[in-house]
Amino acid sequence: MYVADSRAGTPASAEGAVRPAGRRPAAVAPTVFALGTVSLVTDVSSEMVTAVLPLYLVAGLGLSPLGFGLLDGIHNGFSAVVRLVGGHLADRGGGRHKRVAGLGYGLSALCKPLLLVAHSLTPIGIVLAADRTGKGLRTAPRDALISLSSTPETRGRAFGVHRAMDTAGALLGPLVAFLILRATVDGYDAVFTVSFCVAVTGVLVLVLFVPGGHPAGTAPAAPPAERPTVRAALGLLRHRDLRRVAGCALLLGLATVSDSFVYLLLQRRLDVPDRWFPLLPLGTAAAFLLLAVALGRLADRVGRWAVFLAGHAALLLCYALLLASWHGAALPYLVLALHGAFYAATDGVLMAAASDGVPQGLRSSGLAVVQTGQALARFACSLLFGAVWTVWGDRAALAGATAALAGCAAFSLLLRPGSTSRAPGPPEGTAIP
Amino acid sequence: MTARARLLILLTAVAVLAAVALASVLHASARADRRDRARAGGPAVASGPVSLTGPGRMVFRNMAWGPHRDELTAVPAADPSGPRTASGVKCLRFHAAAGTGICLQAVHGPVSDTYRALVLDARLKERARYDVPGIPSRARVSPTGHFAAWTAFVGGDSYAGTDFSTRAAIVDTRTGRLIPTLESFRIVKDGHPHRAADVNFWGVTFADDDRTFYATMATGGSTYLVRGDLRTRTVTTLHTDVECPSLSPDGTRVAYKKRVRGLPEDAPWRLYVLDLRTMRETPLAETRSVDDQALWRDDHTVVYALPGDYGADLYTVPADGTGSSRRLLTAGLSPAFPG
Numbered sequence: 001m002y003v004a005d006s007r008a009g010t011p012a013s014a015e016g017a018v019r020p021a022g023r024r025p026a027a028v029a030p031t032v033f034a035l036g037t038v039s040l041v042t043d044v045s046s047e048m049v050t051a052v053l054p055l056y057l058v059a060g061l062g063l064s065p066l067g068f069g070l071l072d073g074i075h076n077g078f079s080a081v082v083r084l085v086g087g088h089l090a091d092r093g094g095g096r097h098k099r100v101a102g103l104g105y106g107l108s109a110l111c112k113p114l115l116l117v118a119h120s121l122t123p124i125g126i127v128l129a130a131d132r133t134g135k136g137l138r139t140a141p142r143d144a145l146i147s148l149s150s151t152p153e154t155r156g157r158a159f160g161v162h163r164a165m166d167t168a169g170a171l172l173g174p175l176v177a178f179l180i181l182r183a184t185v186d187g188y189d190a191v192f193t194v195s196f197c198v199a200v201t202g203v204l205v206l207v208l209f210v211p212g213g214h215p216a217g218t219a220p221a222a223p224p225a226e227r228p229t230v231r232a233a234l235g236l237l238r239h240r241d242l243r244r245v246a247g248c249a250l251l252l253g254l255a256t257v258s259d260s261f262v263y264l265l266l267q268r269r270l271d272v273p274d275r276w277f278p279l280l281p282l283g284t285a286a287a288f289l290l291l292a293v294a295l296g297r298l299a300d301r302v303g304r305w306a307v308f309l310a311g312h313a314a315l316l317l318c319y320a321l322l323l324a325s326w327h328g329a330a331l332p333y334l335v336l337a338l339h340g341a342f343y344a345a346t347d348g349v350l351m352a353a354a355s356d357g358v359p360q361g362l363r364s365s366g367l368a369v370v371q372t373g374q375a376l377a378r379f380a381c382s383l384l385f386g387a388v389w390t391v392w393g394d395r396a397a398l399a400g401a402t403a404a405l406a407g408c409a410a411f412s413l414l415l416r417p418g419s420t421s422r423a424p425g426p427p428e429g430t431a432i433p
Numbered sequence: 434m435t436a437r438a439r440l441l442i443l444l445t446a447v448a449v450l451a452a453v454a455l456a457s458v459l460h461a462s463a464r465a466d467r468r469d470r471a472r473a474g475g476p477a478v479a480s481g482p483v484s485l486t487g488p489g490r491m492v493f494r495n496m497a498w499g500p501h502r503d504e505l506t507a508v509p510a511a512d513p514s515g516p517r518t519a520s521g522v523k524c525l526r527f528h529a530a531a532g533t534g535i536c537l538q539a540v541h542g543p544v545s546d547t548y549r550a551l552v553l554d555a556r557l558k559e560r561a562r563y564d565v566p567g568i569p570s571r572a573r574v575s576p577t578g579h580f581a582a583w584t585a586f587v588g589g590d591s592y593a594g595t596d597f598s599t600r601a602a603i604v605d606t607r608t609g610r611l612i613p614t615l616e617s618f619r620i621v622k623d624g625h626p627h628r629a630a631d632v633n634f635w636g637v638t639f640a641d642d643d644r645t646f647y648a649t650m651a652t653g654g655s656t657y658l659v660r661g662d663l664r665t666r667t668v669t670t671l672h673t674d675v676e677c678p679s680l681s682p683d684g685t686r687v688a689y690k691k692r693v694r695g696l697p698e699d700a701p702w703r704l705y706v707l708d709l710r711t712m713r714e715t716p717l718a719e720t721r722s723v724d725d726q727a728l729w730r731d732d733h734t735v736v737y738a739l740p741g742d743y744g745a746d747l748y749t750v751p752a753d754g755t756g757s758s759r760r761l762l763t764a765g766l767s768p769a770f771p772g
Contacts, residue, residue: 055568
């Protein structure tokens with residue numbers, strides 16, 4: 001259905017949605033709102049399951065969830081590959097972003113009812129792996145759609161709006177799940193069913209309200225040299241801008257300690273009572289939600305790279321506070337606010353910055369390369385951090401990460417990959433020499 | 434397709450999906466009626482006083498359907514399938530010794546469940562309460578009644594998060610002093626100091642000297658039996674592949690679940706007894722996978738739970754590897770012989 005739609009050239013598309021006047025700041029494109037809604041709804045669905053999963057395994061099924069995390073390493077590597085494949089598939093055939101993203105959202109939605117019939121660890125592990133595959137598939141095409149639906153001048157804000165909606169869904173999900181558990185007796189089946197219905201709604205919003213294919217009239221602008229082949233995708237790394245963006249994201253990722261370590265350190269250093277421990281990620285998410293749009297707009301105004309680096313400065317401050325001997329009552333709030341600000345200044349902003357350096361025809365592949373590089377670098381950092389913690393203790397590990405982050409940030413500052421793609425950026429298609 | 438048509442399709446679909454969602458919630462909430470009704474043929478349960486002193490009694494969490502489900506319930510130790518006396522105190526996990534009880538409870542909050550540990554006196558009155566950071570898993574009181582320990586599952590906060598960890602706490606029931614996590618103890622592994630971010634403890638069991646305890650420690654993908662010292666705050670590894678140890682009343686042996694190679698991923702454990710002097714392992718006669726911290730009824734018999742029609746049933750098996758397993762009672766969990 002949507003294929004025919006997209007060929008019909010809906011006016012809701014992308015570059016066309018931006019008001020030509022330009023006197024007022026252009027509104028965020030309807031497609032971005034639609035994608036934000038899809039993400040919000042999908043995150044409600046997936047976080048519902050995530051929130052009750054431990055309880056379901058232990059109290060519902062009587063299983064021991066320990067050792068479940070052992071598979072995480074394999075999942076991480078696998079989802080990196082899936083993300084690259086998703087990015088590449090989406091670029092082939094003249095922009096199948098919507099179809100590949102829809103496949104990813106659909107796969108994750110189908111996993112929810114499967115949880116109703118999986119009653120032991122192995123099948124549940126497989127279902128969760130499939131769920132993650134869906135997430136890996138959809139991420140790059142979705143971000144490509146966001147970047148293709150907004151002008152270079154407003155891209156930071158578009159990603160900011162999307163990330164804020166996404167995070168709002170993640171905060172709502174657990175709330176919905178526990179309301180259902182409260183209203184029922186052992187209502188895990190109800191949680192999974194409702195989660196499925198919510199996920200299907202997300203897929204429907206995508207199918208009905210996100211235009212497919214290339215934005216009308218802009219597809220031919222992509223030069224033939226950038227045909228979306230694997231070789232072309234690899235060739236992207238020859239573009240100086242993208243190489244520098246990817247390189248810096250990778251370097252900084254190598255010094256970005258995984259969230260769970262941050263919360264663990266916070267708890268250890270500040271004696272956060274156990275009952276508050278599950279609330280720590282909510283603090284980060286709340287700050288992310290509140291700051292995402294503002295920092296996205298700021299990135300449009302003062303340059304994406306400046307905001308991206310400032311985000312890492314916030315993270316650096318966050319580490320420094322964890323290392324310092326000051327134990328004030330405001331410290332946990334400050335650390336979580338900085339941690340959330342780090343995400344708000346880097347997550348969507350990096351995609352906006354990377355978009356400037358990737359031609360339209362390879363947008364998904366390019367974003368997937370950057371995302372995957374960053375994810376793998378963070379995973380390597382986690383392994384290294386854990387190893388240093390084992391040998392020299394948590395303070396030494398954090399001090400090492402702090403020094404590494406400072407070094408990587410200084411180096412990124414010298415590279416200045418943003419110097420050629422500062423907003424307002426050059427028109428589409430001319431950024432690549 | 435016009436915008437109107439799209440909106441119409443979406444609204445219709447949302448209406449159908451909402452109906453399905455609502456039906457599933459109503460279906461699940463209707464279970465409440467069934468749960469509060471005693472099932473024909475189930476154990477007989479009546480309200481009454483339950484005490485943790487005096488011999489010849491067994492106290493456990495009653496799993497039989499009806500108004501007393503989840504309550505601490507007493508039966509004569511000599512006639513465990515006899516009439517049950519329910520106390521009105523609900524616990525997920527429970528243990529008791531020397532007139533002191535530990536009860537791990539869920540507190541249903543408006544947004545999510547929280548958990549707490551109650552230290553109970555001999556008449557099941559609350560003496561102290563502590564926050565438990567996650568879903569309760571194991572509970573144990575020292576033979577003297579002076580110490581209590583519990584383990585909780587913590588984790589699952591990232592997207593499709595599957596990285597769970599455990600936290601084990603010990604409290605001195607006389608002073609109220611709490612050790613929130615054994616991860617603060619010094620670790621001696623194979624003779625060397627050990628430090629790692631991935632260390633987890635669970636399944637504490639106490640000796641009768643108010644100083645020594647045993648527990649499971651996991652690090653680097655392996656599990657170890659550790660001996661802990663409450664005075665020097667140190668744990669020392671003794672043996673590998675030991676989970677949920679339970680010290681025999683004479684303090685010479687540990688009953689535990691062992692992850693046995695070649696068993697299915699879903700049912701990986703067998704009950705074993707380890708002689709602490711010779712370090713010799715003896716498999717017990719139970720042939721099913723046991724996921725429980727066993728309890729010694731006396732120096733020759735262990736009691737443990739297996740899944741059953743009501744959630745869990747209690748079984749016994751000789752501790753020397755002979756004989757066979759026998760069902761002690763249906764619809765029960767977390768037993769204790771507090772007398």
